[in-house]
Amino acid sequence: MRAFLIVGNKAVTKPFNLNDLAGGAGRMDLLCRCVAQALFISHGIRKDVEVYLLLLGPPEPPKAILIKGSEVRYMAPDERNIAGIIRKALSVEAGKQWHKSSPGVYVAKKGLEELLDEIPYRIVYLREDGEDIREVAPQIYDVLFVLGDHIGLGEDDEKIVVEKAWKIVSVSPLSLQADQCIVIVHYELDRITGTS
Amino acid sequence: MRAFLIVGNKAVTKPFNLNDLAGGAGRMDLLCRCVAQALFISHGIRKDVEVYLLLLGPPEPPKAILIKGSEVRYMAPDERNIAGIIRKALSVEAGKQWHKSSPGVYVAKKGLEELLDEIPYRIVYLREDGEDIREVAPQIYDVLFVLGDHIGLGEDDEKIVVEKAWKIVSVSPLSLQADQCIVIVHYELDRITGTS
Ligand SMILES: C[S@@+](CC[C@H](N)C(=O)[O-])C[C@H]1O[C@@H](n2cnc3c(N)ncnc32)[C@H](O)[C@@H]1O
Ligand SMILES: C[S@@+](CC[C@H](N)C(=O)[O-])C[C@H]1O[C@@H](n2cnc3c(N)ncnc32)[C@H](O)[C@@H]1O
Incomplete structure (x- = not known):
């Protein structure tokens, strides 16, 4: 299993306007990507x-x-479509x-720590200064990758993740958008497994 | 320079409804990504x-x-935003x-052959059965990468591209979405240049 958890620091926790994903919905566009x-x-x-999407915006984070x-x-x-x-x-x-x-889609009132404790995979925190994904990819299976949004992880959240993380891993010499990091993780793992 | 040309076989050639990118606009969502x-x-x-986006849908392709x-x-x-x-x-x-x-954005009435002849870079056609990007990346600079949309390139268009291509290159053991291929190209090149 490959699992991803993306933290949406501003992403709203109530229904939002589909025409304003990047604004009023708190960068929901980024989570959709x-x-x-x-x-x-x-x-x-x-x-x-x-x-897994963790939404931390108003009104009910x-x-x-x-x-x-x-x-x-x-x-x-x-x-x-995904926003809908x-x-x-x-x-x-x-x-x-x-x-x-809806089919395959679930919602719950859970915070970061609870999620990390419940998801039964080793945790890899994706961060610019981590170990090179290419070096660690052969050891990676049944992993939860944790990513921040446009502002990264808040200080307290980062502490929680780092404490529980098996590894901190970097996927590029550049700081990228979260969705780009996901593409690269899949790519490196697909090269090893030949599929997903 | 890294240049990309994506062929939108159905993408409309007149202003379209921003609320229907994947439908009425002829998979404009894919080009935006x-x-x-x-x-x-x-x-x-x-x-x-x-x-470069090549739009081949109605009414004026x-x-x-x-x-x-x-x-x-x-x-x-x-x-x-990009659709706008x-x-x-x-x-x-x-x-x-x-x-x-608008700043940095240009439009013209040009077809595939004309575009390929005018763009002053070597042409790499991205296709599932090509040479492994990881092998050829060190030789890649000032290249135009050509990609199809959800239905790939039409037969005639593919003939034109293959004839002019310096190489045909694969970016994954899987068939991916065009935007994912672009992420992987950047990633492999960034690993070599350390930046973009
Ligand atoms: C847009 S970046 C966050 C930007 C930056 N950290 C900040 O504080 O403004 C979004 C997320 O993508 C991940 N990320 C970005 N570049 C990365 C890289 N080169 N390696 C690993 N993860 C990366 C991280 O999880 C980051 O929180
Ligand atoms: C969604 S794919 C096209 C799907 C498929 N070729 C078809 O005919 O239905 C979109 C484009 O991404 C590029 N592409 C997809 N997977 C690729 C891979 N593994 N290597 C190189 N290019 C790829 C090709 O340029 C392709 O035309």
Whole structure:
């Protein structure tokens, strides 16, 4: 399994306007691109991928959304389509347990620490100054990759992640957008497995 | 210089509805993602990148759009923002010469063959069965990478590209979405140059 957790520091926790993803929805555009890059290949969806979004924006943070590649249906890779699916998840009541909002999509009222404790994979924190992905890729399977959004992780959140992380890994000599990091992780792992 | 040319077989050649990029606009969403992945890094734009979009959809194909990373301003990486910039380019009169529609963005009435003859870089056609990018990356500089959209290149277009291509290159053991291929090209080249 390849799992990704992206922290949306400003991403709103209630239904939002699909025409204002980058503004009023708190950079939901960026989370939508992360979902697309984690799940899609040319003509299909990677079944062995789980994407977790942690939304920390108003009015009811935190909320977590889980999308399972093995179950998801009727998803297209464009931002608006994925945003519609997230929006639907935010319109249902979120409790402590995962609640299905559409096929393969779940929502719950969970914070970072709880999520990290519950997800049964080793944790890799993606950060610019980490070990080279190319060196560690052969050891990587059943891993949760944790990424920040446009402002990275907040100080407290980073402390939590670093403490639980198996490794800190870098995917480029440049600082990239989170969705680009996801593409590179898949690429390096696909080169080893020959598939996903 | 790193240049990318993406062929949009159905992409419309007149202003379109920003709320229907994946539908009525002929998969304009996909071209917008290619532009974003070609130009953006974490907090900025790659200045040494040129993106060419070839739009082959109704009503007035072909039209070409050129976006220069060194000149572009006021661009955000979300699909809607980039679509707005493309839409503006499609709203100005397109002639045989490049015409500027906004900072760093140009439009012209040009077809595939004309574009390939005019762009002064060696041509690399990205295709699943090509040589491994990792083998050829050290030789790559001042290259135009040519990619298809969700349906690849049409038969006649592919003949033209193959004939003019310096190399055919593969970027993954999987068939990927065009924007993912662009991320991988940058990644492999960044690893060599240490930057872009
Ligand atoms: C846009 S970057 C964050 C930008 C920057 N850290 C900041 O503080 O403004 C988004 C996320 O992508 C990941 N990232 C970006 N470049 C990376 C790299 N070269 N290696 C590993 N992860 C990277 C990190 O998880 C980061 O939090
Ligand atoms: C979605 S793919 C096209 C799908 C497929 N060729 C078809 O005919 O339906 C879009 C474009 O990405 C590029 N591409 C996809 N996977 C690639 C790979 N593994 N190596 C190189 N280029 C690739 C090609 O240029 C392709 O035309």
